[in-house]
Amino acid sequence: MRLAPRTRRSLALAATLPLALLTACSTTEDAAAPSESSSSSTTAADGAAAETGATEAAASSPRLAISYDGGVQVLDATTLEVLADEDFEGFTRLNPAGDGRHFLVSGKGGFHVLDGGSWEQPHGDHSHYYTAVPRATGTVFAAEEPGHVVTHAGRTTLFDDGTGNVVGFDSTDLEDDARAERTYTTPAAHHGVAVELEDGDMVVSEGTVDARTGIRVLDGKNTEIAANDTCPSVHGETVAADEAVVIGCTDGVLIYQDGVITKVASPDPYGRIGNQFGTEESPVVLGDYKTDPDAEVELTTRVSLIDTTTAQMRLVDLPSSYWYRSLGRGENGEGVVLGTDGALHVIDTAAGTVTRSVPVIAPWEVQEDWQSPQPQVFTMDGTAYITDPAAKAVHAVDIETGEVFRSADLTVVPNELKGVSGEVDTAPSGA
Amino acid sequence: MNLLPRGLRAAALLAASAVLVACADGPAAEDAAGPTVLTSSYPLEFVAREVAGDRAQVSNLTPPGADSHGLELSPQQVGSLGEADLVVHLSGLQPAVDAALDQQAPGHVVDAAPLADLRGDPHIWLDPRRMAELGHDVAAALTQVDPSGAAEYEAAAGRLEDSLTALDAEYAQALEPCRGATLVTSHEAFGYLAERYGLRQVGIAGIDPHVEPSPARVRDVVDVVRGRGVRTVFFEATTSPAVAETLAADLGTATAVLHPVERVAPGQDYPGLMRENLAALRAGLTCD
Numbered sequence: 152m153r154l155a156p157r158t159r160r161s162l163a164l165a166a167t168l169p170l171a172l173l174t175a176c177s178t179t180e181d182a183a184a185p186s187e188s189s190s191s192s193t194t195a196a197d198g199a200a201a202e203t204g205a206t207e208a209a210a211s212s213p214r215l216a217i218s219y220d221g222g223v224q225v226l227d228a229t230t231l232e233v234l235a236d237e238d239f240e241g242f243t244r245l246n247p248a249g250d251g252r253h254f255l256v257s258g259k260g261g262f263h264v265l266d267g268g269s270w271e272q273p274h275g276d277h278s279h280y281y282t283a284v285p286r287a288t289g290t291v292f293a294a295e296e297p298g299h300v301v302t303h304a305g306r307t308t309l310f311d312d313g314t315g316n317v318v319g320f321d322s323t324d325l326e327d328d329a330r331a332e333r334t335y336t337t338p339a340a341h342h343g344v345a346v347e348l349e350d351g352d353m354v355v356s357e358g359t360v361d362a363r364t365g366i367r368v369l370d371g372k373n374t375e376i377a378a379n380d381t382c383p384s385v386h387g388e389t390v391a392a393d394e395a396v397v398i399g400c401t402d403g404v405l406i407y408q409d410g411v412i413t414k415v416a417s418p419d420p421y422g423r424i425g426n427q428f429g430t431e432e433s434p435v436v437l438g439d440y441k442t443d444p445d446a447e448v449e450l451t452t453r454v455s456l457i458d459t460t461t462a463q464m465r466l467v468d469l470p471s472s473y474w475y476r477s478l479g480r481g482e483n484g485e486g487v488v489l490g491t492d493g494a495l496h497v498i499d500t501a502a503g504t505v506t507r508s509v510p511v512i513a514p515w516e517v518q519e520d521w522q523s524p525q526p527q528v529f530t531m532d533g534t535a536y537i538t539d540p541a542a543k544a545v546h547a548v549d550i551e552t553g554e555v556f557r558s559a560d561l562t563v564v565p566n567e568l569k570g571v572s573g574e575v576d577t578a579p580s581g582a
Numbered sequence: 583m584n585l586l587p588r589g590l591r592a593a594a595l596l597a598a599s600a601v602l603v604a605c606a607d608g609p610a611a612e613d614a615a616g617p618t619v620l621t622s623s624y625p626l627e628f629v630a631r632e633v634a635g636d637r638a639q640v641s642n643l644t645p646p647g648a649d650s651h652g653l654e655l656s657p658q659q660v661g662s663l664g665e666a667d668l669v670v671h672l673s674g675l676q677p678a679v680d681a682a683l684d685q686q687a688p689g690h691v692v693d694a695a696p697l698a699d700l701r702g703d704p705h706i707w708l709d710p711r712r713m714a715e716l717g718h719d720v721a722a723a724l725t726q727v728d729p730s731g732a733a734e735y736e737a738a739a740g741r742l743e744d745s746l747t748a749l750d751a752e753y754a755q756a757l758e759p760c761r762g763a764t765l766v767t768s769h770e771a772f773g774y775l776a777e778r779y780g781l782r783q784v785g786i787a788g789i790d791p792h793v794e795p796s797p798a799r800v801r802d803v804v805d806v807v808r809g810r811g812v813r814t815v816f817f818e819a820t821t822s823p824a825v826a827e828t829l830a831a832d833l834g835t836a837t838a839v840l841h842p843v844e845r846v847a848p849g850q851d852y853p854g855l856m857r858e859n860l861a862a863l864r865a866g867l868t869c870d
Contacts, residue, residue, distance in 0.1 A: 205652060207652060209768055209818060211788065229790075281652070532798055532799070534798055547796065551801070554797060556796065
């Protein structure tokens, strides 16, 4: 075989052409000629691959973070091996930061950035994946009472319960000191939540320390474009398919979609939904459901399913009780709930039926103190991760088949459990 | 990605002439030790060495066996880029090199990016014919730096072309019965190879050859592989027994190594790895 004539000669000086000409042909001028394009060389994307201590991996490496009394451990979510252990003082909450890589640890002084040590660098039509040792980066978003962290549409929104301050930014700018931040302060401080939508509109809770009453929707300039004050004790948010935002109330939920707020009433006068779990894969949101306003610990055995396309709610009876942090979603839209019977109950959220109950851990009891360690569920990429404080163990369950495909012992008593995918543009389900 | 757009090729050609005229008597040509050539990754180093022969000194910015994508440059290396008589690189592949070249312009540059005309795929060296073309580009650039070596460089580029043509012929002949076969790879680096020899590259994501995947990730691969008559999933590295067993059990496929030849270990070289790849493809693809 003969090579084709080199008709498309490609001697390619073009990329650096002006400089090459300038310096190659001059013996008198300074070789370090000013370069107009030099400022493009330090973008975050460029730097990401060249981070110190980074190792290339063949695939994305999801990570889990597990809080315990005194710190947070980071695990490889595939092997369940502990990769790092960072000290954190006092009670902490864990949140995925929204970039697929970092966690935000709500603790003393604000939201502390914890690097999960796994990230993706898109490279044209494929990607490269890197890992490094997880670590607390030292970056802190100051807050008096760091509360909800919401990640959606590439934006991360932090809510400070102590001040009502809301801070929103591009999730990928988390570690960039020069990031552009959107700020807003609610009229009164309260235990609140805010979520920024794709078009820059923001749904934010409304209320005071004594009474949380509803939501307001702000445009990109923080001008109110919609409001609803019929959501007693407003709590929690999630986003379902077609960007339907679902906010919990003690008598139902509010759905915000395409500029319109719709109230969906619970079938009971007091029917509290406070923790919602949505996924872009499904228009149906899974919520907890409680009917006793006076109970310290309500052993509810019902969950709610809110169809955001019809604004209908229905309740599903489970074989056992649960608590609000033992819920999650599968990659095909399934709902999963770890019951106090120790089984993971898988719900067909379209049909409203329990399709499978898989024994995972020993039976357990819901405790009065929500801060004390109890079993938790975090769902990511079709896997339900489950912690068992009593046995100091973590399990990985394949939601589609119910197979407990990996388990590991822990050296600490696990409290909260969250994960990051190690990929960009990810939206782990959760409230 | 900042690969050179097609439209700029004409400009590049013009530029080459301009440099030729302007710099025919560049100071480097009088250097007794011969021109210095700096390459940014192994495949480019291979071509440069073949073309330069003993007449020029070729060195590579990426240490042997190191990751070229994530290459970091020391201040000395950034300086060496500016001092080299010729830099051979592939813009868009290595951000650190692109940035350094922005700041430290060397005497002459060959950017292989125009050869990378498959959108988003920089792995031109997996096509022997593109490598041959690059050889002639390097010869032309070396001739500008060192005009008295023109005949030697062009002869060396011709010999390189001959050997790469032979390699290309081996590929074409061996893979002829496999035309239309699906090449399932964990790293979509083989687009130029697939295009040249009539294969359909399908990438699978999410499987690390050393880490037993979750059932959900295996299902993703099953969805890709099913119905395509695939016998083998190709990885960059040898899979651990656990991963191989999982894929055999759930997919009914074997695993094999297809080397991206982006970096080499001691004792490996471009022709050797390309022939190992050919043997793996012939053994693993579904061919007539």
